[in-house]
């Protein structure tokens with residue numbers, strides 16, 4: 001099976017799965033190595049220094065070991081803090097994840113947008129810059145939530161959660177001054193689109209929840225084509241007959257963890273057919 005030069009998709013946990021579906025559509029022929037850094041999970045409650053040290057070092061080891069063609073950091077927290085360090089340390093194209101503030105500003109009619117991310121993401125100067133550059137005509141209201149990350153992980157494990165818990169998290173955003181006018185909510189943590197249905201269900205009025213996965217997938221396709229053309233190839237990942245439309249996609253954990261049957265089923269639906277450990 002074609003395991004050489006995969007697309008390495010990276011997150012602290014299963015949040016990057018919300019990017020994976022768009023990626024698999026834009027790069028159907030690419031083998032995926034999805035890395036969940038459960039050894040460092042959660043990122044959102046860690047300090048900038050911890051993330052800026054851990055992420056580039058770990059990615060360096062992973063790149064050396066698995067020799068990916070492309071790296072997708074499917075994590076807002078890691079991207080908004082560590083992207084420049086990763087880019088300068090590694091010699092491969094890197095796609096990062098940034099809060100979708102630009103499209104949100106275009107879509108908002110009330111010009112009041114919400115940004116739901118991890119505590120670490122929402123306090124980044126990167127978010128200030130995005131707001132100043134792309135949403136200067138909007139009021140941008142931010143809310144951090146570690147609980148939504150936990151709820152998304154639990155959902156993938158098949159655990160049932162009370163909708164009231166989602167309500168509580170969304171209310172913390174909507175009850176801020178001017179929060180009542182929010183019409184678009186940026187899901188600025190890759191875990192959150194996995195619980196979008198629940199957030200929509202508890203929203204007191206129709207809210208548009210958006211994320212950046214489509215843009216990431218388009219950028220990854222562009223970089224893969226660019227790399228292929230530099231090597232004078234049609235694609236970086238020519239599939240043989242047996243593999244047609246079925247590259248070997250793996251989920252790699254950085255630390256031991258219990259794998260439940262229900263979880264296995266859920267990630268199989270996302271095209272990840274093997275679980276390995278670092």
Ligand code: DGL
Pocket residue numbers: 011012013015016041042043044045074075076077078118121149188189190191
């Ligand atoms: N999925 C991650 C993000 O996009 C981080 C979640 C966490 O580990 O706290 O920010």
